Amino acid sequence: MAIVIPEDVQSIIDKLNESGFKAYLAGGAVRDSLLGKTPKDYDIATNAKPGQMLQVFDGFRIVETGLKHGTITLVVNERNYEVTTFRVDGNYSDNRRPDSVEFVDDITDDLSRRDFTINALAYNREEGLIDPFGGRKDLAESHILCVGNPDDRFNEDALRMLRAIRFGAELGFLIVEETQNSIAKNARLIDNISKERINAELTRVLMSDNSTFFLWQLYRLNLMKHIVPDLDKCFGVEQKNRWHHLDVGTHILGTIGDAPKDLEIRLALMLHDIGKPNCKTTDENGFDHFYQHEIESARLATSWLKEYKFENETIENVSSLVLYHDGLMSPTKKNVKKLLNKLGTALVEKLFEIRNQDILMHSLHMRAEKLQELDLAKHLFREIVAHNEAFQIKDLAVNGDNLISLGYQQGRQIGEALNQMLDMVIESPELNKKKVLTELAKTWLLQKNKINP
Numbered sequence: 174m175a176i177v178i179p180e181d182v183q184s185i186i187d188k189l190n191e192s193g194f195k196a197y198l199a200g201g202a203v204r205d206s207l208l209g210k211t212p213k214d215y216d217i218a219t220n221a222k223p224g225q226m227l228q229v230f231d232g233f234r235i236v237e238t239g240l241k242h243g244t245i246t247l248v249v250n251e252r253n254y255e256v257t258t259f260r261v262d263g264n265y266s267d268n269r270r271p272d273s274v275e276f277v278d279d280i281t282d283d284l285s286r287r288d289f290t291i292n293a294l295a296y297n298r299e300e301g302l303i304d305p306f307g308g309r310k311d312l313a314e315s316h317i318l319c320v321g322n323p324d325d326r327f328n329e330d331a332l333r334m335l336r337a338i339r340f341g342a343e344l345g346f347l348i349v350e351e352t353q354n355s356i357a358k359n360a361r362l363i364d365n366i367s368k369e370r371i372n373a374e375l376t377r378v379l380m381s382d383n384s385t386f387f388l389w390q391l392y393r394l395n396l397m398k399h400i401v402p403d404l405d406k407c408f409g410v411e412q413k414n415r416w417h418h419l420d421v422g423t424h425i426l427g428t429i430g431d432a433p434k435d436l437e438i439r440l441a442l443m444l445h446d447i448g449k450p451n452c453k454t455t456d457e458n459g460f461d462h463f464y465q466h467e468i469e470s471a472r473l474a475t476s477w478l479k480e481y482k483f484e485n486e487t488i489e490n491v492s493s494l495v496l497y498h499d500g501l502m503s504p505t506k507k508n509v510k511k512l513l514n515k516l517g518t519a520l521v522e523k524l525f526e527i528r529n530q531d532i533l534m535h536s537l538h539m540r541a542e543k544l545q546e547l548d549l550a551k552h553l554f555r556e557i558v559a560h561n562e563a564f565q566i567k568d569l570a571v572n573g574d575n576l577i578s579l580g581y582q583q584g585r586q587i588g589e590a591l592n593q594m595l596d597m598v599i600e601s602p603e604l605n606k607k608k609v610l611t612e613l614a615k616t617w618l619l620q621k622n623k624i625n626p
Contacts, residue, residue, distance in 0.1 A: 176206040176296050177198035178228065181249045182215045185256065186297060192229045194221040196256075197303065198278055198296035204291050206314055208344070217256045218295060220278045226256060242484035257284035265329040281305045285320060289334045289340065292608045293320050295378045315346045323355035324456040333363035334396060336375040342378045342387035353394060360395035371400060379439045387576055390441070392422065403447040403473045410450050413461045418536040419451045437487060438523050441494035442530055471496035490520060497599050498527050504550035510557060510564040510599045517565075518558060525551055563598045566591045570607040590614060 174316070178186070189196035196219040202212035221229060223240050236246040236253070243258030256507045260274045260280055277283060284293040290311045295303040302309065306320050317340050319333075327334050336354045341348050350357075378387050393396045398405040408422030411482055416480055417424060448469025452460050472494045478488040481564040493516055500512050501524065513521055523545065532543045548557075563569055571594070573587045581587050594613065598605045604613075 174238070176203060176302070178296075178298070179215065179253065182254065182300075184246060184310045185249070185254060185506060186216055187217050188229060189217075189221055189226075189256075190223075194219050194225070195227070195280065195297075197222075197297045199257075199295040200287065200292050201278075201543055203294040203296050203302070204312065206296075206309070207294070207309060217254060218283055219256060219413070220259050220280075220281060223274045223327075224256055226258070226397050230256075234391050235479055242277055243398075260286070262286050262329065263430045270330070287320050288326055288330070289317055290320055290337060291317065291346075307550045313354055313488070315344070316349050317341055317344075317346045318349040318352050319355070320578055322548070323352045324359065325479065327355055327359045327362060331359070332366045332370050332374065334359065334363060334370060334394075335366075335378075335391075335400075338387050338390055338394075338396070339377050339381075341390065342381035342470045345383055348390070348476070353390075356396065360399060361503055363396055363399045367602070375400065375481075376436065379443065380434055383388075383430075385426045388426050388429065401443070401477065403450075403477065405442065406450045407447060410453065411461065412463075413455070413459060414450075415538040416462075416535050419534065421446055424534050427534040428527075432525065432534075434524065435526075437490050438526050440478070440483075440487070441498065441523070441527055443493065444470060444477065445495050445498045445527065445531065446470055447473050467496055467499055490523075490569075493520060494524060494527055495522060498531060499526050500524065501547060501550045503551060506553045507558065507599055509550055509553045510562070513554070513557065513564040516598070518554075521554060547612065560602075562596065562602045568605070569594055569598065569610065570605050572608045575611065576614055577608075579611070580618055581614070590617060591619075 176198070182198060184197070187197040196217055197217060199217050199218040202215045205212040219226070223245065226245055227235065230245070230247060234248040236248065237244045238368075240242055244262050245256050247254045247256055248578050259280055259282065261277055262274055264272045280295050280455075284303070284305055286297060287293040290306045290308040292308070293304075293306045294308045307593040311318060311393075317337055319337075337348050337352060337356060340346060378384060378391070381387065388397075389398065389620045392405060392408060392560055404422065404425065406423060408420060412419070412421060412424070412426065419427065425443065425446050428445070429439055431440055434436050446463075446466060448466045449463045451469050452463045452466040454464065456462065471492050475488060475492045480490060497516065501508075509521075512524070512535070516524065528547055529544070531542060534548065535543070557564065561568070569591065571591075573583075573591065575589055576587050577583065581590060597613075604610065
């Protein structure tokens with residue numbers, strides 16, 4: 174597979190070469206090119222020291238992002254390119270970042286500090302592929318393994334354990350046994366990593382084509398108990414009843430893999446039953462129940478999403494989806510409208526997807542009937558939307574100003590009247606006419622004034 178270097182990247186390499194320095198395309202861009210993928214980022218490695226890079230690129234737009242670690246960012250044609258001095262890292266006392274770096278002259282020394290062999294690659298047109306650790310072979314064999322001793326790599330930066338899972342998930346590669354064993358042994362070190370960094374990697378696992386398998390790997394290799402402990406507790410929690418045939422954790426993971434690649438949907442599926450271990454009861458016949466597990470799951474989901482620094486809108490939406498994931502049990506138009514009133518059209522559409530995935534991972538008992546009920550709910554939803562039927566106060570044919578003009582007082586009195594109208598209109602859509610609602614409002618006001626003269 175030919176490695177294509179974009180013109181702007183080659184111009185950076187040429188500029189360094191013309192100044193007497195070596196330069197290579199390095200890391201992920203080389204890996205992706207060998208896989209036939211278009212790289213998202215292009216990073217350049219050079220033996221030019223930071224001060225020398227500043228001289229070489231005098232006149233360029235430079236962002237000094239990490240000068241003490243040997244990195245500058247060049248902005249060329251409105252695109253950022255990181256240029257980094259060959260280096261080896263000192264001790265990692267916090268399992269996150271090196272205490273110090275030492276600049277070196279050999280690209281092989283620089284590649285030796287990288288995480289996985291498939292990322293320890295460099296290339297330029299004059300020398301071709303630089304592959305001292307067999308990364309190209311591992312790409313061909315779809316293997317993920319560390320450069321050197323995996324214990325050393327993970328002690329240097331504990332996030333690399335989760336990155337191994339993420340690369341496996343995104344590339345569909347196998348994490349080799351030695352690397353797996355090291356992850357399982359060192360999993361506790363992930364506690365030293367910021368929630369934001371974990372969020373970024375876990376989200377990519379969740380959104381991958383191989384999410385179910387690699388979330389299982391997260392559990393099997395002891396990382397899940399440190400990252401999503403309430404999900405970890407779900408494995409082995411049996412569900413002895415007619416509706417289920419899998420333990421809670423296995424059921425949850427099974428719902429994710431074929432779900433739409435929508436972050437809110439996949440997060441909601443990952444969290445939708447995490448409250449079940451706390452809610453489990455077993456009756457005198459040996460059947461398991463999980464009463465109000467959706468409330469407990471939503472509580473735990475909200476807490477976890479906040480801890481891992483998700484955006485407020487994502488937290489609110491995912492928590493609502495978890496809370497109402499069983500909210501389509503009786504598909505009548507009235508019930509669909511009530512759900513629409515609580516969630517809005519966009520979230521209800523996502524709820525349909527969540528409910529579908531949930532049902533597909535249930536036992537065969539009444540699975541077909543439940544899918545038919547879901548189809549009916551979807552049909553009613555489409556009918557409501559197509560006919561612009563009211564399910565929120567803003568959909569009513571009258572508003573607060575109309576009621577004020579009739580003599581209603583601002584505040585609670587108007588709110589009570591509008592909510593009462595909405596209940597009636599949800600039940601009987603034909604009542605949503607301005608004349609009808611105005612007459613009702615007049616009648617209610619007269620009755621209220623008689624009671625409270």
